[in-house]
Every structure is written in C-alpha cells, then in structure tokens.
Amino acid sequence: MDKVLLLTRREIASYFVSPIAYVAMALFLVITGFFFALSDFRPGAPAAMRSIFDMMMIILVFVLPIITMRALSEEQRSGTIETLLTAPVTDVQVVAAKFLGSWVFFLAVLAPTLLYVVVLAAFGAPDLGPIASGYLGLALLGSAYVAVGLFASSLTKNQVIAAVTGFVILLMLAMVGPWLASLAPPPWRDIVQQAAIRTHYLDFTQGVVDGVHVIYFVVLTVYALFLTVKVLESRRWR
Amino acid sequence: MGAMIEVQNLTKWYGRTLALDQISFTVEEGRIVGFLGPNGAGKSTTLRILTGFMPPTSGQARVAGRDVLAEGLAVRRSIGYMPENVPLYPEMRVDEYLALRAGLKEVPAGKRRAAVDRVVERCWLTDVRRRLVGHLSKGYRQRVGLAEALIADPPVLILDEPTIGLDPAQIQAVRELIRSLGQKHTVLLSSHILPEVERICDHLVIIAQGRIAAAGSVDDLKEGLAEAQRIVLEVHPGTGGDGPAEVARALGQVTGAGEVRREEAGGGWLRLTVQPVGNADLREALHAVVTQRGWRLREMRREAPTLEELYVRITAGEAAADRPAA
Numbered sequence: 430m431d432k433v434l435l436l437t438r439r440e441i442a443s444y445f446v447s448p449i450a451y452v453a454m455a456l457f458l459v460i461t462g463f464f465f466a467l468s469d470f471r472p473g474a475p476a477a478m479r480s481i482f483d484m485m486m487i488i489l490v491f492v493l494p495i496i497t498m499r500a501l502s503e504e505q506r507s508g509t510i511e512t513l514l515t516a517p518v519t520d521v522q523v524v525a526a527k528f529l530g531s532w533v534f535f536l537a538v539l540a541p542t543l544l545y546v547v548v549l550a551a552f553g554a555p556d557l558g559p560i561a562s563g564y565l566g567l568a569l570l571g572s573a574y575v576a577v578g579l580f581a582s583s584l585t586k587n588q589v590i591a592a593v594t595g596f597v598i599l600l601m602l603a604m605v606g607p608w609l610a611s612l613a614p615p616p617w618r619d620i621v622q623q624a625a626i627r628t629h630y631l632d633f634t635q636g637v638v639d640g641v642h643v644i645y646f647v648v649l650t651v652y653a654l655f656l657t658v659k660v661l662e663s664r665r666w667r
Numbered sequence: 668m669g670a671m672i673e674v675q676n677l678t679k680w681y682g683r684t685l686a687l688d689q690i691s692f693t694v695e696e697g698r699i700v701g702f703l704g705p706n707g708a709g710k711s712t713t714l715r716i717l718t719g720f721m722p723p724t725s726g727q728a729r730v731a732g733r734d735v736l737a738e739g740l741a742v743r744r745s746i747g748y749m750p751e752n753v754p755l756y757p758e759m760r761v762d763e764y765l766a767l768r769a770g771l772k773e774v775p776a777g778k779r780r781a782a783v784d785r786v787v788e789r790c791w792l793t794d795v796r797r798r799l800v801g802h803l804s805k806g807y808r809q810r811v812g813l814a815e816a817l818i819a820d821p822p823v824l825i826l827d828e829p830t831i832g833l834d835p836a837q838i839q840a841v842r843e844l845i846r847s848l849g850q851k852h853t854v855l856l857s858s859h860i861l862p863e864v865e866r867i868c869d870h871l872v873i874i875a876q877g878r879i880a881a882a883g884s885v886d887d888l889k890e891g892l893a894e895a896q897r898i899v900l901e902v903h904p905g906t907g908g909d910g911p912a913e914v915a916r917a918l919g920q921v922t923g924a925g926e927v928r929r930e931e932a933g934g935g936w937l938r939l940t941v942q943p944v945g946n947a948d949l950r951e952a953l954h955a956v957v958t959q960r961g962w963r964l965r966e967m968r969r970e971a972p973t974l975e976e977l978y979v980r981i982t983a984g985e986a987a988a989d990r991p992a993a
Contacts, residue, residue, distance in 0.1 A: 435770040439759070446758045508754030512815070515718040515750075516771040517743040664721060 432518050433526045440500070440530025453495040454538045460488050465545050476553030478545060482563040482634035486627065489574055490603050494595030496534060497578030498588045500527045501657070506586040520661045524654055527579055528572075535571045539564075559636030566633025569646035570626070574599060576653035583660040602626045602649075669732070671696045671823055671853040672717065677726035679712050679877075686712045688877040689726065694870075696822075699849040701864030702857040704874035705982045710857040711751055713874070714827050717855075718748045730823055744773065747816030747852075751827040753808050757801025761792055761811055764800055765818055772819035786814035790844065806837040813844065824848060826856040830863055842867050861978045873981060880981045889974060896971045898941045898949055901932055903963040911937055917956055923947035936965070 444450040461481055468480040504510040513523060549555040581595035582588075606625025613621050622628055626649075629642040672694035679687040687709045694700045704710050715721050717728055719739045728735045731745040756764060762783050769779040787796050790810040795803060800811060809829065816824055829845065830838045845867050848854055858864045864871060865885060873881040881888060904914055911929055914937055919927040925944040932938040943949050950967060957964045 432771055435767060439756075439767055443756070443758055507757075508750060508752060509756060510754075511715070511720055511750045512748070512754055512768075515720050515743055515746070515748050516768065517740050517773060518771055519740070 436526030753812035
C-alpha cells in the first residue's frame, strides 16, 4: 500500500507539470462552462445542473483519454517501464497507482465546476440532492473512463494511438450502445441496453442513486483495470 | 563464497528468432564480472531475464539463491539494475527521483533521506541534485542511473552498458566507482568493448550469437591463450637448393610442432609461423634444425594471441557464420 501511495503521488505530480493535462483541463472547463451558461444558467430555467451533467458524459469521452493517454504508453516509449517493473512492485500495484493518480487528477479537474453550484445558489435556490448525486455519478463515470483510458494506454507506446483507442472504446460504450439497443431484436435489446453507460448514468443526474448503477461502474472500472494488468503481464509471454 | 548468480540452460525465443541458446554461467559472490559480446549477442536479454523483466522460454536463473520466476519479488529486492540507456522520468528532480526509488525499494521512510544523500555523494551528483532529470547531460543521467541502482544497497548490481556514451574522464570515474563497489557487491556489467571490461572486471563471460563463447577469469583466459603461443621465424635457405616447401616440411617435423604456415618475406627470405601442439616451447628445436641445414636465420619470436584477438575472432566468427545464411 505504501508503494501504491508513493507511485500515486508521483503520478499526480507528473500531471501537474504536464502541458497536455492543462490543455485537457482547460478544454473541459471551457466546454462545460459554455453549456452551463447556455442551458442551466438562464433566467427561468430550474436552478439545477442536469443538462450539464448529461453533457459531461459525452465531453469526458473526449477529455479523459487525453488525460490518461500517456500514463502507460509513455513509460513504454521511454523505457522507464523497465525500471518500474524491475523494482520490487507488482503489476497490480503499478496499475492501481496509475488509476488512482489519473482519477484524482480528474477529480481535481472537476473541482472548479463546484463554482457553478455557488453561482446557482447565489441567484436561485438549487436542490442540492440531485447535484450531490450528480457529482457522485460523475466520480463513478470518471473512474470507468479513466480505467478504459489506462487500458488503451497499456496497449501501445504511442500516446496518440492510446488516446484514439480510448475514444473509440468509450464512444462505443457511451453513445453507440443505446443506438445499437434500439436496433437489436427484443431478447438482445435488454442486454445491450444494460451494457451501455447511458442507462446507468442518467439516473444519477436525476437525483437517483441506485445500487445497481454504482455496481455497474465499479465492475466496469475493475474489469478494465484487470485487463490492463493482463496486458502488462503479457510481456511475459509475448 | 557461493554463487550469487546462477544461469542454467537459459533459452529465449522472440517469436521465431532465437536470442539465447542454452546459456549457462555463474557469478561468484563479491566478483565483478564483465558480460562481453557484440551488439545483438543477447546481453540485454540475459540481464532482463535476471532482473525478472521478462521470463526465459526455458532454463533456469537464480539470483542470491532464489529463482527469478518463482520468487520474482525477492529477487528484485536483491538487485540494483541499471537498464541500457538509463530510462528516467524527465520531469522529476534528481533527489525526488532517488527518494521515490528508495521508497519503492523498501528503504524505511526515516532512512530515505540519508540513503539519497549517500548515493548522491558517492556518484558525484551533489551539484545537480535539485536539477530536473530532463535537463541533465548524458554523463549525469548515467550517474543518476548508477545512484538509483545503489540506493537500497543491494547485494547484486546488474549494469547494462554502464559506460556507453560517456566522455573519457567520466568513463574513468565510473570505472573507479564500479571497482570500489566490488568489495561489498556482486557486479555483473555488460559491454561490447573489451578494453573497457578488462579494466574493470577480473572475470569475463563472452557471449556471441546467443551462446557462451568463453568464460573465466581474465588471467585464466590469457593463460589459455598463452598455451597457444606460436613461433614466427624468418629463414633464408641459402644456396643449398632447399625450396620453401622443404623448409616448411623440415620445421614441421620437429617434435611438438603442428601446422606450419609460410610466406615470402622478400629477397629469398621466408617467414614461417609454427603452431605448437600443446604448450611445448619449440624455439631451441627449431633453431637446431636451421643450423643443421645451414640455413640463415634473422628472426625468431614467440607470439601469443591477445584477448582482443580472441574476442575479434569470436565476433568475426559470427560475421562469417552469418554470411551463408544471408
């Protein structure tokens, strides 16, 4: 555990000196700020953040792979993976630290959006329940996206390929899933529907915290991290 | 004194390329052993297997008495490893990086500071300890890599090409540093430059084409070569009518003489090289033949092939073996 925290700290520190992380952060805040101003923060609109929470499901598909793309691919490109994995640490510890580092950085990127809550409170009387559940949903959504992004990053030495692979997997899960469900014949429809991120995410934005949804995101995260560990281990038989 | 590194029948296939072919060698505790071979001979592959970065296809490797596959974590605890080209995180400061590595290598939190101070001083990094690794010159990066390998004071040090890319003064300094480590640590360092290794190490393992070509102490290897000392002499047959072939034949009949090569040395002189069988000293017997036949002799000397020649032969043998395949 000690080693995981050490590596996590290094990971977070490396984000704060990386220009690309700041670009991703700025991109995220500009886009969410734009939509917040346009749809949630208008005269007559309910003092809530529903539409912006909805939007974030899509925006993060593009932002998080940029944040996670270098996590493992850069280690492989520069060769530091060799020093890392020949230290007395396990592959699981390495992946856990990479995940925690990226996820904490994501939460840090999310933190400035709490200002919107303050702004809403200043000009209206927002219902804090759905906002809290919305942030919980975002934290869970982010963990799944980060895990998928890490998996993509473990596959290649090339950051750009890692980012694009991440986009594609997340696009499938977040956007193509619901569309496929509408096309699939009835017995399959439910299965595809249940596999899609949207099905499990939208309830959070409406103030509903359902255990099944929480489990969905936790399982998705753990599964993607499990695959990442397997990819790292595959150097042993490749 | 037991064996710190034991390698037995190690074989590694990369897909359909054979990188290591049943290699075996041991490194005794407290020795500095040079792992010598031309580029692509399988040096880095062997070191990566020893450090647990990749597994062998078959065969066994043990470090400090533990199997690198079955007890990977324990093996990694006992090794300080500097990979080829010294990969480092450019965005970290030298002492931050060393402190991180000390933590990963289980130096207790209270002692990390002291451990960093120790290796910083030992590897002459005091002036740059607050610098970003990414801003360091090649020589300093190399020293950071060495400092990192030493940070947890491991019994075994594995260094892949530790002096490559350094300027002469730095090579000298690194060489002295490694020599000073020999008392407390077992060191296995790879290189493709013989004189480099000869200066640092007292034992050599020479690898070529994924096979061990020679192994032993530098002195033993040299002695083995001394036994193969050949004798070169320059003879003029005079006017007695003995042709060059007759001269070579007569010298070849001396007891203990093996193959005789001859070449023209100009002005009727012949240069003959007599290869002895075993380690007999043939000089007197050869001289006797020359005087008995009434030939003139203007030079006779013994020639021992150098380690350099042996190494060149090993690597050239590889080039020759490559040709028919290509």
